[in-house]
Amino acid sequence: MPDADVDDRAEARAASGGVWEKLYEAFGRPRGPSRPEAWRSPLRGPWLTSLFGSVLLVGIPVMFITGLVSYAAYDPRLPGNDTTPTHGILGFYLFDWLTSPSWIYRVSQGIHVILGFALTPIVLAKLWSVMPKFFAWPPVRSIAMLLERLSLALLVGGVIFQFFTGIFDVEYFYFWNFSFYDAHFYGAWAFMAGFVIHVGLKFPTMRRSLRTRRLRDELRCPLSDTRPEPSDESGLVAVAPAAPTLSRRGLLGLVGATSLATIVFTAGENIGGWTRAIALLAPRGRSYGSGPTDFQINKTAAVVGVTQQKIDQWTLEIVGAKKLVLTRAQLMSLPQSTQRLPIACVEGWATEQTWTGIPLAHLASMAGIDKPRGVQVNSLQPPGGFGATYLSAEQILDPRSLLALKVNGVDLSIDHGFPARNIIPAAPGVHNTKWVNKLTFHD
Ligand SMILES: Nc1nc2c(c(=O)[nH]1)N[C@H]1C(S)=C(S)[C@@H](COP(=O)(O)O)O[C@H]1N2
Ligand SMILES: [Mo]
Numbered sequence: 001m002p003d004a005d006v007d008d009r010a011e012a013r014a015a016s017g018g019v020w021e022k023l024y025e026a027f028g029r030p031r032g033p034s035r036p037e038a039w040r041s042p043l044r045g046p047w048l049t050s051l052f053g054s055v056l057l058v059g060i061p062v063m064f065i066t067g068l069v070s071y072a073a074y075d076p077r078l079p080g081n082d083t084t085p086t087h088g089i090l091g092f093y094l095f096d097w098l099t100s101p102s103w104i105y106r107v108s109q110g111i112h113v114i115l116g117f118a119l120t121p122i123v124l125a126k127l128w129s130v131m132p133k134f135f136a137w138p139p140v141r142s143i144a145m146l147l148e149r150l151s152l153a154l155l156v157g158g159v160i161f162q163f164f165t166g167i168f169d170v171e172y173f174y175f176w177n178f179s180f181y182d183a184h185f186y187g188a189w190a191f192m193a194g195f196v197i198h199v200g201l202k203f204p205t206m207r208r209s210l211r212t213r214r215l216r217d218e219l220r221c222p223l224s225d226t227r228p229e230p231s232d233e234s235g236l237v238a239v240a241p242a243a244p245t246l247s248r249r250g251l252l253g254l255v256g257a258t259s260l261a262t263i264v265f266t267a268g269e270n271i272g273g274w275t276r277a278i279a280l281l282a283p284r285g286r287s288y289g290s291g292p293t294d295f296q297i298n299k300t301a302a303v304v305g306v307t308q309q310k311i312d313q314w315t316l317e318i319v320g321a322k323k324l325v326l327t328r329a330q331l332m333s334l335p336q337s338t339q340r341l342p343i344a345c346v347e348g349w350a351t352e353q354t355w356t357g358i359p360l361a362h363l364a365s366m367a368g369i370d371k372p373r374g375v376q377v378n379s380l381q382p383p384g385g386f387g388a389t390y391l392s393a394e395q396i397l398d399p400r401s402l403l404a405l406k407v408n409g410v411d412l413s414i415d416h417g418f419p420a421r422n423i424i425p426a427a428p429g430v431h432n433t434k435w436v437n438k439l440t441f442h443d
Contacts, residue, residue: 034137045229046209066112102425106344110270113348151197158191269349292408320367345429357404
């Protein structure tokens with residue numbers, strides 16, 4: 001039966017007026033993995049590919065939107081915050097990042113990172129399902145196909161690049177020498193260009209293919225009844241299928257279970273509580289303090305070169321219409337406010353704590369600026385590793401935005417930013433500067 005299929009195909013080629021023979025004369029005969037006969041899995045077919053595709057059709061736009069939200073949350077329009085100054089119209093949608101609800105970045109970025117993990121097995125399964133196409137020979141047969149192939153280069157290159165850089169960033173493997181943030185941003189747009197073209201070209205095929213089988217039936221179909229999808233023009237169905245060693249439901253179960261496992265082993269970094277303990281795939285924020293300061297630490301003081309000596313000599317400089325220099329004791333004697341706010345890192349982890357300190361708006365008015373337009377925040381950390389960040393008027397004026405001196409009723413620990421750190425509702429973790437030593441308010 002498989003051989004008959006090969007013959008059918010040869011006949012079809014002969015019937016098509018020898019077009020294939022002419023192409024082979026021009027390009028050479030297909031060899032190795034370019035021979036259609038080389039791909040033998042009986043599970044490959046348009047239905048299977050379309051099923052994975054339909055999951056990604058929903059998942060990838062969610063990744064894109066939450067990614068853009070994160071880009072906006074970094075407030076790249078504020079001076080000094082933008083590491084992608086050539087973004088041009090790609091920043092058309094930017095808006096001043098919100099301060100309410102305070103959990104918005106935690107949820108949005110948690111979805112981005114955890115969904116990214118969960119979609120990875122599906123991306124891999126889909127790439128596997130279309131693998132013969134990558135080796136199709138001759139590679140290009142018409143102008144239309146050339147354009148399709150170019151869009152596929154963006155799509156496949158893009159999906160690999162985005163998932164690879166995203167996962168490796170979260171997992172602390174920085175073996176590249178470009179900025180993750182910039183590359184992931186521009187990569188997202190290139191990927192989405194390929195994605196939109198691909199969906200435009202393939203959506204009708206996907207819908208048609210999904211109607212050829214019912215998922216429910218496949219989930220009931222054992223290995224012994226597993227047959228290839230009917231052969232067609234898609235180039236996905238094996239012309240000489242091997243006997244199945246795995247049922248379709250077995251494959252779907254494997255992919256689905258792997259996807260679910262990534263959720264179980266990452267979601268705890270964002271949700272917290274007892275689930276934190278099983279977030280084995282999430283190394284971020286695994287260092288902790290002790291007692292009331294027992295929560296995630298991204299970078300310890302030692303790692304970034306904040307020494308005890310620098311802390312001992314610390315004072316806070318506040319610059320505005322006038323300049324003030326304050327000691328920690330002076331700060332402690334100012335009116336304090338206590339707020340329960342999360343730190344939510346771009347890498348997906350989050351932790352909510354109770355912070356006590358001075359509202360930034362109060363510090364602005366002490367510096368003689370009642371209507372601040374923004375504030376530049378500097379820290380004890382030697383420049384290079386962690387630049388100044390800039391906060392918006394809305395962030396300063398939100399009464400919950402604090403220069404925190406205490407957390408959970410005790411002084412900040414050094415690793416959590418002692419003597420003073422910013423804590424801003426709904427801001428990405430990176431804007432919660434630790435070891436703050438200078439605030440420059442602008443009006
Ligand atoms: N000075 C300084 N502040 C910083 C950082 C840093 O590296 N240096 N990391 C930021 C990032 S990326 C995050 S997610 C939070 C983490 O806060 P934590 O270490 O107290 O959990 O601090 C932010 N503040
Ligand atoms: Mo972060």
